[in-house]
Amino acid sequence: MMRRYPITILLLVALTAVTVAPVMAASEDGGLRSVFALGAGNRAIGLGGAYAAIADDASAALWNPAGLALIDRRSAEFTSTNLFGMGFSEKYLSLAYPHWRFGNTSFTLRTFGVDGVEFRDDRNVLLADDLKDQELEILLAHARTVRPGLYVGGGLKLQRQSLAGYAGGGFGVDAGVFAHPMMLRGGSGTGAQAWTVGFAIRNLIEPSIRLDAEGVPDPRAMRLGTAYRRPFGEQVRGLVAMDIEKTAGMDTRLHLGAEVDYRDQADLRLGVMAGSLTAGFGLRWRDLVVDFAFEDHPLGSIKRIGVSILHGAPVADVRRAAL
Numbered sequence: 001m002m003r004r005y006p007i008t009i010l011l012l013v014a015l016t017a018v019t020v021a022p023v024m025a026a027s028e029d030g031g032l033r034s035v036f037a038l039g040a041g042n043r044a045i046g047l048g049g050a051y052a053a054i055a056d057d058a059s060a061a062l063w064n065p066a067g068l069a070l071i072d073r074r075s076a077e078f079t080s081t082n083l084f085g086m087g088f089s090e091k092y093l094s095l096a097y098p099h100w101r102f103g104n105t106s107f108t109l110r111t112f113g114v115d116g117v118e119f120r121d122d123r124n125v126l127l128a129d130d131l132k133d134q135e136l137e138i139l140l141a142h143a144r145t146v147r148p149g150l151y152v153g154g155g156l157k158l159q160r161q162s163l164a165g166y167a168g169g170g171f172g173v174d175a176g177v178f179a180h181p182m183m184l185r186g187g188s189g190t191g192a193q194a195w196t197v198g199f200a201i202r203n204l205i206e207p208s209i210r211l212d213a214e215g216v217p218d219p220r221a222m223r224l225g226t227a228y229r230r231p232f233g234e235q236v237r238g239l240v241a242m243d244i245e246k247t248a249g250m251d252t253r254l255h256l257g258a259e260v261d262y263r264d265q266a267d268l269r270l271g272v273m274a275g276s277l278t279a280g281f282g283l284r285w286r287d288l289v290v291d292f293a294f295e296d297h298p299l300g301s302i303k304r305i306g307v308s309i310l311h312g313a314p315v316a317d318v319r320r321a322a323l
Contacts, residue, residue, distance in 0.1 A: 033247060034159060034218040035112045036137045037202070039063050040092035042079060042291035042306045046280025047257025048271020050241035052198035052225030054257075055178070058094040058308065061106045061141035064200040064223070065153030066178035068104040068143035071096050072314045079306030089113050092306070100319035103144035110137045136160045141174070149183025149192075152176070159207045159218065170207035172218065176200035190231075198225045221247040225255075237261045245274075269293075287311065 041059025044051040051059075055067025058077040079092045091111045098104040114133040136159070143153030153176050160169035177199050182192040200223045208215035227241035243255040257271035257278075264284065271278040273295065280293035289308040294301065312318075 033221075033250075034137075034207075035090075035135055036110055036159065037218070037221065037247070040079060040090075040108075040110060041077060041094070042280055042293035042304050043269065043282060045273070045293040045295060045304065046269035046271060046278055046282075046291070047241060047259060048255045048273040048278045049245075050225060050227070050243040050255040050257035050271060052176070052200050052223045052243050053178070053196040053227040054225075054239070054241055055198065058096040058106060059092075059108075060096075060143075061094070061108055061139055061153075061155050061174070064176040064178055064198045064225070065141045065155045065174055066143050066151045066176040066200070067198065068096065068098075068106055068141060068153050069145050069151035069178065071098045071104050071106075072316070073310045074098065074312045075308060075310050077306060077308045079304055081302065081304045083302055098315045100315050100322060103142055105140070105142045108137075108139040108141070110139075111135065133163045134161070139174070143176075147184075149180040151178040153178075157207065159209060161209050161211065163211060166211040168210045168215070170209050170215070170217075171205070172203045172207035173205035174200065174202050175204050194229045196227050198227075199223070219248040219250075221245060235263045 039045075039049065039051070039059065039062035041057065041062065043057065044055070044059055044063055047054070051063040053064075055064040056070040058071070058075045060067035060071070075096045077092070077094045082089050089112070092109075094106060094108040096104065096106040112135040137157060139155050139157040141153060141155030143151055145151050155174040157172050157174065158169060159172065161167065179197050180193050180195070181197060182195055202221040202223070203218055204220065206217040206220055208217040210216070223243050223245045225241060225243035227239060229237060229239045231237045237260070239259040239261070241257045245253040245255060247253075253274040255271070255273055257269065259267055259269045261267040266284070267282045269280040269282075276298070277296040278294060280291065282289060282291045287310040289310070291306050291308065293304045
């Protein structure tokens with residue numbers, strides 16, 4: 001009965017997703033959110049953003065800060081992308097440092113830029129056509145294990161924007177919880193880790209940026225997710241995940257993702273991100289990982305390629321050596 005419990009939950013989740021997907025897919029943000037509201041990390045994007053109950057890499061702080069506690073080795077991720085071919089560009093860098101005693105910490109830097117912005121006066125006369133919009137987000141996050149199967153985390157961030165001679169910035173706070181329900185009920189081993197749940201709040205304290213007359217806050221968003229992993233033989237593993245995201249002033253959004261992994265060396269991903277199709281793959285050679293993500297965005301397809309590097313011994317080995 002214990003083994004069937006996660007499968008039953010998964011079937012209920014899938015049924016719910018099929019029922020509500022057409023409604024949630026039509027939601028739009030109406031320009032309310034920051035450009036950084038969509039997290040980074042090619043694996044997460046390839047999975048449709050269904051990452052709150054998976055977040056176990058250097059991008060975890062952007063999806064669920066508590067997931068940082070699952071990181072086992074020092075790691076770095078980097079992605080640089082030109083969006084839509086219209087002067088949009090984004091860069092993402094994240095460094096994660098796990099410590100066997102003090103918990104795991106990450107530093108994330110994201111930039112977003114737009115070239116060729118037009119500036120017109122009240123009579124719609126073009127005064128300039130080469131202005132730039134530059135946006136920056138810096139996030140410092142930390143996570144700890146409360147008990148086996150339960151993890152908590154949080155992050156402090158700075159957002160800054162400069163446009164046409166104006167500049168401003170604001171601070172915000174994120175928080176999250178990550179759990180293995182079967183471990184909390186006394187289970188152990190790989191089977192107890194198959195089912196995970198995650199809950200994250202982006203902008204628990206909302207950053208507000210004032211460029212001219214008044215500040216514009218980045219609205220609070222809550223994300224609830226679940227994921228289930230299952231092996232298929234000794235070399236292949238499967239994963240399915242779902243997130244429900246609710247942002248203040250917006251409709252609820254649905255995120256779905258699935259992944260097939262072969263021997264921890266190659267994997268394929270497919271997802272649905274608020275009605276848009278996503279896909280991707282990852283290749284690993286020793287401590288180097290190359291990830292590709294595709295997003296069928298309403299403004300045009302987006303292709304991202306990034307590199308991750310793992311370094312150092314696993315935390316468990318460091319702990320044993322230290323003790």
